[in-house]
Amino acid sequence: MTTRTQAQYERVTGIFEGQQPPRFAVISNGAVILENGQPIKEWSDQIRQTCTNRKTVIKELLPEINRHFSEDWVVKVREADNWFVYLIIDRARFPEDKLDFYTATFKKLGWGLSLQGRKLYFMPESITKAGAMEYIKTHIGANYVVAAGDSLLDLDLLESADYGMLASHGEAARNAAPISAHIRKTENYGIKAGEEILARVAEISLQRQ
Numbered sequence: 455m456t457t458r459t460q461a462q463y464e465r466v467t468g469i470f471e472g473q474q475p476p477r478f479a480v481i482s483n484g485a486v487i488l489e490n491g492q493p494i495k496e497w498s499d500q501i502r503q504t505c506t507n508r509k510t511v512i513k514e515l516l517p518e519i520n521r522h523f524s525e526d527w528v529v530k531v532r533e534a535d536n537w538f539v540y541l542i543i544d545r546a547r548f549p550e551d552k553l554d555f556y557t558a559t560f561k562k563l564g565w566g567l568s569l570q571g572r573k574l575y576f577m578p579e580s581i582t583k584a585g586a587m588e589y590i591k592t593h594i595g596a597n598y599v600v601a602a603g604d605s606l607l608d609l610d611l612l613e614s615a616d617y618g619m620l621a622s623h624g625e626a627a628r629n630a631a632p633i634s635a636h637i638r639k640t641e642n643y644g645i646k647a648g649e650e651i652l653a654r655v656a657e658i659s660l661q662r663q
Contacts, residue, residue: 455479455480455481455484455583455586455587455601455603455608455611456479456480456481456483457481457482457483457534457575457605457607458481458482459481459482459534459535459537460481460482460486460488460493460535462481463479463481463488475491477489477490478590479491480583480586480587480590482534482535482537482538482581483537483538483575483577483581483582483583483607484501484581484582484583484584484585484586484587485498485501485502485535485537485538485581485586486498486535486537487586487589487590494589497586497589501580501581501585504580505537505578505580505581508564508578508579508580509564510563510564510565510578510579510580511536511578512533512536512537512538512539514563515539515563515565515576516531516539518560518563519531519539519541519576522556522559523541525547525549526544526547527543527544527547527548527549528541528542528543528544529541529542529543529544529572530542537578537581538575538576538577538578538581539575539576540573540574540575540576541573541574541576542572542573543572543573543574544572545571545572548569548574550569553567553569560576564578564579564580565577565578565579566578566579566606566607568605568606568607568625569625570605570607570625575607577607582610582611583603583607583608583610583611584610584611584613584614587599587601587611587614587615588614598616598617598662599614599615599616599617600615600616600617600618600619600654600655600658601614601615601617601618601619602618602619602620602621602651602655603618603619603620603621603624603626604620604621604623604624604625604626604627605624605625605626606625606626606629606631608620608624608626609626609631609633612633612637613633613634613637615636616636617636617637617638617658618633618634618636618637618638619637619638619639619640619650619651619654620633620637620638620639620640621639621640621643621647621648621651622639622640622641622642622643622647623643623644623647627639638654
């Protein structure tokens with residue numbers, strides 16, 4: 455699962471060359487589900503309609519962004535396949551002490567904020583990785599889900615999974631976001647955290663055979 459758009463995702467799928475690619479890929483933070491490389495239209499149509507009904511669409515958001523973010527630390531404003539918006543920012547000049555204010559302001563409008571490196575995401579609350587996961591879980595008849603993530607945009611996925619792992623180097627762990635008992639923070643950081651997650655997934659898979 456990724457916040458990348460389909461074009462961004464397909465730029466990195468070369469890692470599967472010579473191997474069996476995943477049957478499912480969740481992209482655009484859950485707005486799009488690819489099955490064997492093709493978007494599931496039923497799912498995206500449902501998400502699009504929900505966003506329209508709640509007026510959490512980009513044409514409603516951009517005037518608010520222009521009103522609140524005219525500062526010189528905004529480098530670029532980018533739209534992601536007409537699903538959500540993210541700002542490329544100068545992180546050194548970004549006023550992090552105002553992040554809670556921005557978060558509360560846009561939450562009232564139905565948008566969640568997530569600061570990840572040099573990107574500040576504005577995500578409709580209807581677009582979630584958890585929702586996409588639940589759709590796939592029902593689609594394939596799965597009865598147990600293990601999930602991993604590192605950002606605030608991953609927390610809903612971890613909360614909805616049966617077992618979750620939160621990378622200790624990520625945004626959510628640094629912000630001390632509250633998590634449920636079935637979510638475990640990694641002991642390691644960076645690539646070592648990835649290895650720890652893979653080892654735990656393998657352990658759980660063996661236990662459930």
